[in-house]
Amino acid sequence: MDHNFQKDIAGCGLTGLISKKRERVSGSIIAKSLTLMNDRGNGLGAGYAAYGIYPDFADFYAFHIMYDVQSARFSVEEYIKEHFHVEKVEEIPTTPVKEIAINPLLVRYFISPSKGSITGDGNGEDFVVNAIMKINSEIDGAYVFSSGKNMGAFKGVGNPSVIAEFFRLDEYEGHIWTGHTRFPTNTPGWWGGAHPFTLLDWSIVHNGEISSYGINKRYLEMFGYKLALLTDTEVVAYLFDLLIRRHGLDVATACTILAAPFWKDIEDLDADEKEAITALRQTYSSALLNGPFSLLFGHQNGLVGINDRIKLRPLVAATKDDMVYMASEESAIRAICPAPDTVWAPRAGEPVIVELEN
Amino acid sequence: MFKSQAPPEYRATIDTDKCIRCKRCIQNCGWSVYDWGGDRVQIETSKCVRCLRCYHYCPTEAIEILKEETRFKENGYWSYNHIRNIKRQAETGGIPLTGMGCDREGTILFDHLMLDACQVTNPSIDPLREPMELKTFLGKKPSKLEFTKGKDGKRKLATKMPPNLELAAPIIFSPMSYGSISLNAQKVLARTAKECGILMNTGEGGLHEDLKPYTSNIIVQVASGRFGVNPEYLNAGVAVEIKIGQGAKPGIGGHLPGEKIPLEVAKARMIPVGTDALSPAPQHDIYSIEDLRQLIYAIKETTNYKPVSVKIATVHNVAAIASGIVRAGADIVYLDGFRGGTGAAPGIIRDHLGIPIEHALAAVDDRLRQEGIRNEASIVAAGGIRSAADAAKAIALGADCVAIGTAALMTMGCTLCGKCYTGNCSWGITTQRPELTVRLDPEVYAVRLSNLIRAWVHELMEVLGALGVNAIESLRGSRERLRGVGLDAQTLDMLGVKPAGR
Numbered sequence: 087m088d089h090n091f092q093k094d095i096a097g098c099g100l101t102g103l104i105s106k107k108r109e110r111v112s113g114s115i116i117a118k119s120l121t122l123m124n125d126r127g128n129g130l131g132a133g134y135a136a137y138g139i140y141p142d143f144a145d146f147y148a149f150h151i152m153y154d155v156q157s158a159r160f161s162v163e164e165y166i167k168e169h170f171h172v173e174k175v176e177e178i179p180t181t182p183v184k185e186i187a188i189n190p191l192l193v194r195y196f197i198s199p200s201k202g203s204i205t206g207d208g209n210g211e212d213f214v215v216n217a218i219m220k221i222n223s224e225i226d227g228a229y230v231f232s233s234g235k236n237m238g239a240f241k242g243v244g245n246p247s248v249i250a251e252f253f254r255l256d257e258y259e260g261h262i263w264t265g266h267t268r269f270p271t272n273t274p275g276w277w278g279g280a281h282p283f284t285l286l287d288w289s290i291v292h293n294g295e296i297s298s299y300g301i302n303k304r305y306l307e308m309f310g311y312k313l314a315l316l317t318d319t320e321v322v323a324y325l326f327d328l329l330i331r332r333h334g335l336d337v338a339t340a341c342t343i344l345a346a347p348f349w350k351d352i353e354d355l356d357a358d359e360k361e362a363i364t365a366l367r368q369t370y371s372s373a374l375l376n377g378p379f380s381l382l383f384g385h386q387n388g389l390v391g392i393n394d395r396i397k398l399r400p401l402v403a404a405t406k407d408d409m410v411y412m413a414s415e416e417s418a419i420r421a422i423c424p425a426p427d428t429v430w431a432p433r434a435g436e437p438v439i440v441e442l443e444n
Numbered sequence: 445m446f447k448s449q450a451p452p453e454y455r456a457t458i459d460t461d462k463c464i465r466c467k468r469c470i471q472n473c474g475w476s477v478y479d480w481g482g483d484r485v486q487i488e489t490s491k492c493v494r495c496l497r498c499y500h501y502c503p504t505e506a507i508e509i510l511k512e513e514t515r516f517k518e519n520g521y522w523s524y525n526h527i528r529n530i531k532r533q534a535e536t537g538g539i540p541l542t543g544m545g546c547d548r549e550g551t552i553l554f555d556h557l558m559l560d561a562c563q564v565t566n567p568s569i570d571p572l573r574e575p576m577e578l579k580t581f582l583g584k585k586p587s588k589l590e591f592t593k594g595k596d597g598k599r600k601l602a603t604k605m606p607p608n609l610e611l612a613a614p615i616i617f618s619p620m621s622y623g624s625i626s627l628n629a630q631k632v633l634a635r636t637a638k639e640c641g642i643l644m645n646t647g648e649g650g651l652h653e654d655l656k657p658y659t660s661n662i663i664v665q666v667a668s669g670r671f672g673v674n675p676e677y678l679n680a681g682v683a684v685e686i687k688i689g690q691g692a693k694p695g696i697g698g699h700l701p702g703e704k705i706p707l708e709v710a711k712a713r714m715i716p717v718g719t720d721a722l723s724p725a726p727q728h729d730i731y732s733i734e735d736l737r738q739l740i741y742a743i744k745e746t747t748n749y750k751p752v753s754v755k756i757a758t759v760h761n762v763a764a765i766a767s768g769i770v771r772a773g774a775d776i777v778y779l780d781g782f783r784g785g786t787g788a789a790p791g792i793i794r795d796h797l798g799i800p801i802e803h804a805l806a807a808v809d810d811r812l813r814q815e816g817i818r819n820e821a822s823i824v825a826a827g828g829i830r831s832a833a834d835a836a837k838a839i840a841l842g843a844d845c846v847a848i849g850t851a852a853l854m855t856m857g858c859t860l861c862g863k864c865y866t867g868n869c870s871w872g873i874t875t876q877r878p879e880l881t882v883r884l885d886p887e888v889y890a891v892r893l894s895n896l897i898r899a900w901v902h903e904l905m906e907v908l909g910a911l912g913v914n915a916i917e918s919l920r921g922s923r924e925r926l927r928g929v930g931l932d933a934q935t936l937d938m939l940g941v942k943p944a945g946r
Contacts, residue, residue: 294566297913299924301924333589346915368608369588370589371917371920376913376914378567
């Protein structure tokens with residue numbers, strides 16, 4: 087077992103929006119919101135996640151891969167061709183910007199597991215996850231930073247506006263967007279270290295520090311996750327994957343595990359809830375996320391915002407018609423929605439769960 | 445009389461100017477060090493064990509117990525104890541006995557591990573203002589849960605939860621039998637366990653009538669002598685523990701001499717008065733892991749599936765053994781490190797067999813995780829837990845809770861004199877002599893022991909707060925919050941802990 091992992095520490099600002107009626111919104115909107123919170127980051131990392139951006143390839147896993155060296159690309163593509171059907175490969179379109187002197191090679195692949203390759207859960211998701219783990223942990227200089235269907239992450243080292251311009255974010259339209267600007271305190275200055283962190287359709291943007299990182303990591307390792315990304319946010323993405331996809335729990339229950347109610351409050355619940363949450367806290371004690379955080383969790387059917395159990399990081403939510411906004415600061419919401427219908431600060435540990443309408 | 449070549453270890457002295465001849469020292473000494481000489485107290489210093497009972501009860505502070513200055517010539521290789529033991533063995537042909545845990549110096553890993561704290565990037569939490577949770581559950585946990593949705597859309601638990609023991613804090617009392625300690629000492633443990641929402645353990649001495657009001661805070665133990673075991677006993681507590689071994693004396697049994705078996709002890713143990721109570725070295729129906737499995741399930745059948753704990757001494761191959769124990773069906777694995785205490789053990793066994801709890805704990809927690817069965821059983825770490833700091837570090841290494849024995853006895857007066865096996869304990873703890881046991885008032889001493897637990901609870905909360913977490917489970921197994929100082933690379937790797945500065 088490799089115990090010699092390093093935890094990356096970072097402070098941050100985050101923002102997100104969702105159209106419940108699946109109206110697609112330009113990436114320039116979320117970039118505007120995030121750019122307002124420039125001072126919550128220090129230019130060492132920003133990123134965005136978007137859902138609904140690849141409707142023409144909605145049945146394929148969209149792998150966004152960054153390569154530090156060309157040789158890594160050969161190794162990865164050899165591996166992918168062996169195990170996947172490749173529908174399309176292209177370099178991710180970018181615009182040169184003066185603030186970014188050096189960037190990794192950025193390539194996206196629309197792929198599906200080839201028949202016969204699939205083992206495990208049968209629908210191929212375990213297979214895809216294993217492939218991601220393998221590429222990220224075994225092929226030096228290659229990193230899969232996005233892997234869901236009809237969604238994608240765009241991130242790198244730079245300010246929010248720079249990263250948005252670089253990735254030509256205004257050319258994408260999605261019905262869920264999240265964004266994140268980063269204030270790393272001991273960054274390796276690595277593009278992969280920026281948020282969002284994603285796995286399949288899950289994406290996480292996170293402001294805070296997971297003080298329980300050590301045990302969360304060891305818990306995930308028991309289930310075969312390999313934590314390679316030098317950051318505590320990674321555990322959040324993998325925990326959602328474990329709880330929702332592999333254990334079949336609903337989003338609300340997953341949130342109950344990650345930001346569990348206090349025992350003193352559990353006492354006051356009705357018998358069924360008391361039994362349920364007591365069992366959750368016993369069984370999933372190692373999945374409790376402790377320490378200050380606010381985070382946005384995007385998935386194929388919605389957007390979730392949640393704070394730690396005593397709200398040590400800010401999170402504000404607002405609604406306007408079918409739109410729901412969540413951000414570190416109210417100003418970031420008002421920058422793109424000047425007159426929201428409602429604005430509120432979600433209570434500690436109480437998730438804001440927004441689902442798309444069918 | 446033949447004068448022993450093993451000189452006295454201590455020199456008991458009385459300042460005759462200060463002494464008011466009240467004779468309290470004579471009454472209080474369980475070792476007959478003092479006697480009345482007509483006009484002053486006479487001292488037979490070779491009997492003194494430096495338990496300090498007389499010192500505490502002397503009203504004029506006339507007594508001083510000094511280290512005997514007359515010593516063998518100092519030698520960097522032949523220690524005082526080496527020479528002394530040879531002299532004693534030459535005189536008796538016997539095995540020098542010891543009480544309490546190994547007292548040899550040597551690397552104590554707990555003292556080389558430092559806990560983390562928050563600065564700037566994450567806030568520390570003030571336990572006086574914010575909730576701080578220490579509630580701990582011992583027992584098997586499912587690897588995942590299933591729910592059904594009711595008509596009202598509310599979730600309902602569908603998974604049947606295995607029975608668990610609920611603790612208000614991650615501390616329990618280690619097993620100490622009635623016989624090895626007095627009934628009053630057991631009552632102190634039982635009252636405190638109830639008061640503090642934790643557990644005590646009968647040890648292998650049966651369950652005395654007087655403990656029955658406390659059974660919801662008692663684990664009953666089954667060991668190789670099977671003393672006091674019947675179905676009623678097995679069902680009396682909240683869980684049953686099978687004792688395979690003890691950290692202070694791995695691989696050997698126990699011997700409670702007939703002199704320590706008066707009527708009450710005999711009744712609890714279900715043996716005749718005055719007979720030696722012999723606990724064989726192995727359990728004679730457990731010669732293998734599959735035999736253990738049969739006993740675990742025999743007990744579960746008898747108790748309608750209460751949690752079963754299996755206690756082992758930490759020996760070299762502890763990780764594989766613990767894995768086997770979990771796979772054999774145990775709900776709790778109790779690891780007793782080589783520093784663990786005892787009422788009586790041969791010195792050679794106590795001081796030279798087994799491994800420290802820190803190594804064992806790290807190895808067992810790692811192994812159970814590698815095998816994906818860490819949720820199948822809880823780990824209790826014991827054997828030398830001296831403070832809440834040790835407890836916090838043990839929990840960070842992977843323990844669900846710690847067990848304390850020696851520390852608990854200290855609140856009753858124990859000063860670690862290490863002569864428990866003589867049955868003369870002047871504090872009334874490890875003795876059955878009625879004039880001595882009567883000194884230990886359970887009500888009075890339960891307050892002191894409860895104070896200790898409360899103090900450690902506060903300390904653990906302070907540590908959690910400094911770490912910026914508000915639940916004990918966020919420290920459990922979180923070795924990222926530990927750093928090693930002055931440890932070699934191999935030890936750090938084994939512990940899964942980074943060196944300080946990294």
